Amino acid sequence: MDRTLTGKTAVVAGGTRGAGRGIAVALGAAGATVYVTGRTTRARRSEVGRPETIEETAELVTAAGGRGIAVAADHLDPAQVAALARRVEDERGRLDVLVNDIWGAEHLFKFGVPFWDLSLEDGLRLLRLGVETHLVTSHALLPLLIREPGGLVVEVTDGTAESNAAYRSETGLFYDLAKWSVIRLGLAQAAEIGPHGGTAVSLTPGWLRSEAMLEHFGVTEENWLEGTAVDPHFAISETPAFVGRAVAALAADPDRHRWNGASLSSAGLAAEYGFTDVDGSRPDALRYIAEVVYGGKPADTTGYR
Incomplete structure (x- = not known):
């Protein structure tokens, strides 16, 4: 077992499910102590209404x-996040990895709807959940992270600076703005913590087979390929473990500062570090979507995983 992160402390903010859960587990597999935060517990669900909990993660x-x-x-509550920061400091005395994967806004946007027909209330809530939460969290935890050189901040988003260069009208303005803002947060924090020996990046998974996505396709992880009957391009999807292994590889890399400010993808880091998804493949969803889906080609993952 890889124990490269033994003795390290991580906070995975928004670790209840999906990419956050995959990242938290991968950091744990490498030996880290991981604080898993979120709103859904065994005693209380968040507005998303899903059953996964931080205790399970x-x-x-x-x-x-x-x-x-x-x-x-x-x-969104600075007092609660400040209490988290104090707890990490009191119990561990250090913070080596901060992952901002807070989202919880999947119920607040609609595909293919013009901006002026979207709910303004939902859109502003989406921006608060997807951007403001990241700011609150970094503001409270960066002072602890930069106490020692070598700290890593990972801003989890959807898409890279390259893949998001064109406006994705299908997801709508609020969603596009939120995900672009998180990419910018990675770049901005890189400039802020770089002089202190820290590294900050933004990171995107590909087509993530999250709990919600599996449910949407009416499949489980065991029979997920049956989802291609609904959408044949689902064949390029990846598990949350893939982006988790990307973060663990970054955290274990003594030369990770070379990535400072970069906009990264799980597939790109897999090519760099040599890890795979749980099935042994390396799905490159962003390239597949650009060349096959947007290119109007038939679904075929040959050369993409």
């Missing part, structure tokens, strides 16, 4: 070989 971290600690926190 923390238990998966521990089962993987690390130490998972669940901390309920609404990242």
Whole structure:
């Protein structure tokens, strides 16, 4: 078992499900102590209404070989996030990795709807959940992270600076703005913490087979390929473990500062570090979507995983 992060401390903000859960578990598998935060606990669900909990994620971290600690926190509440920061400082005295994967806004946008026909209330809520939460969290935790050189901040988003260069009208203005803002947050924090020996990046998974996505396609992880009957391009999808392994590889790289300010993808880091998804493949969803989906070609993952 890879124990390269033994003794390291991580906070995965928004670690309840999806990419956050995959990242937390991968960091645990490498030996880290991982604080898993979010709003959904076994006692209370968030407005998203899904059943996954931070306690489950923390238990998966521990089962993987690390130490998972669940901390309920609404990242729109500065007082709750400040309390999280104090707890990490009191219990661990250090913070090596901060992952901002807070989202919880999937119910607040609609595909293919013009901006002026979208709900303004929902759109502004989406921006608060997808951007303001990241600012609140970094503001509270960066002072601890930069106390020692070598800290890593990962801003999880959807798409890279390159893939998002053109406006994605299908997702709508609010969603596009939120995901672009997170890319910019990675770049801005790189400039802020770089002089302190820290590294900040933005990172995107490809087509993520999250719990919600599996449910949408009416499949499980065991029979996920049956989802291609609904959309044949689903064949390029990846598990949350893939982006998790990307973060673990970054955190374990002593030369990670070379990425400072970069906009990265799980597939790009897999090519760099040599890790794979759980099935042994390396799905390159962003390239596939650009060349096959947008290119109007028949679904065929040959050469893309």
